[in-house]
Amino acid sequence: MLQPKRVHRIRQRLAHFTLKATLYVSWVLGLFPFTFDLRKRKLHRSKWLLAYGLVLNISLMVLALLPSTDDHNSVKVEVFERNPLVKEVEELVEVISLITTIITHWQTFWNSKELLAALNELLMLEDRHFSKLILGECRQFDRYVIEKGLVVIMEIGSSLVIYFGIPDSKVVFHEAVCIYIVQLEVLMVIMHFHLAVIYIYRFVWIINGQLLDMASKLKRGEIVDPERIQKLLWLYGRLLDINSRLAAIYDIQVTFFMATLLSANIIVGHVLVICWINIKRFSLVVMILLFPQALIINFWDLWLGIASCDLAESTGQKTSMILKLFNDIEGMDKELEKRVTEFTFFCSHRRLRIRHLGLFDINYEMGFHMIITNILYVHFLVQFDYMNLKFKSD
Secondary structure (H helix, E strand, O other): OOOHHHHHHHHHHHHHHHHHHHHHHHHHOOOOOEEEEOOOOEEEEOHHHHHHHHHHHHHHHHHHOOOOOOOOOHHHHHHHHHOHHHHHHHHHHHHHHHHHHHHHHHHHHHOHHHHHHHHHHHHHHHHHOHHHOOOOOOHHHHHHHHHHHHHHHHHHHHHHHHHHHOOOOOOOHHHHHHHHHHHHHHHHHHHHHHHHHHHHHHHHHHHHHHHHHHHHHHHOOOOOOHHHHHHHHHHHHHHHHHHHHHHHHHHHHHHHHHHHHHHHHHHHHHHHHHHHHOHHHOOHHHHHHHHHHHHHHHHHHHHHHHHHHHHHHHHHHHHHHHHHHHHHOOOOOHHHHHHHHHHHHHHHHOOOOOEEOOOEEOOHHHHHHHHHHHHHHHHHHHHHOHHHOOOOOO
């Protein structure tokens, strides 16, 4: 068995590789129009990268919108001819996907200045403050970074398996390249947001570790500088502000992306029910390898994004719980007690939330509602189109 230290090093290297790969792929795809000044430790917006990204992404989207060539395969022809509702639902999903792609690219370039300011502030906080406060390894950070990179690869792989794996499908390689590069771009933009959320979680985790360390010292009778609490409060407030700004920058893109995943799961689930009822007409490859894996990966991608946001929110809630530990400490310095009270009041009035469009928070509660709604829509479609599910003999 691998030793814990070795496992930790491997995990850290994988997370570091995922972050670097994300950066380089984003530069190649024109999705990250910023250059990094190593001396000043700041990002700068590059007009050349902006222009390159616009030209590349507009060209790819135009090529991807060429008349579809993969409709002529045995599965689609048979399902569409015998079940017109599936075709109508798929066309709706394609419209949602198109709108998602256009809005994602538009918002990415339109909000580049705001994104630059938020990212530079995160870099500043890490370089000047958080890099000096780390008390241990943040395993959850590495885990979520690695999983997010893996799920992007699996999403593209899943799409390619369906495109090339359906029997008797008409394959056009250059169009497939354009379509799935566009899909990769959308996935990468959403990954940028989730990585930012994971970084915010890591910084709040560091603050919680510092507070726990101070509470332990006070219980042992050691002296704690009140300015440390004041500094942590300032850092916590800055993180909440950056989190709100990032959520505002990405809220439309993430909302439409989740709508795309939910609608895709509905159509895939509906087609899977049709194939299962008519199992004698379809091969085991379609039944076992194609649609089920797409459904599982889509749900994993959706749930991972929800879990990332919930992780940051729950870690923020732990800050309030940790501050309550100071209430049990007797003989605490008045100035220190005042700083702790200020921090407690701040946490009671402002919470770390990932809220989109000012309407809903992304957490486990909302995630369960989404998944239940997804399943119910498939159930409704099956009930509504019950008479057409089983194909009649020719």
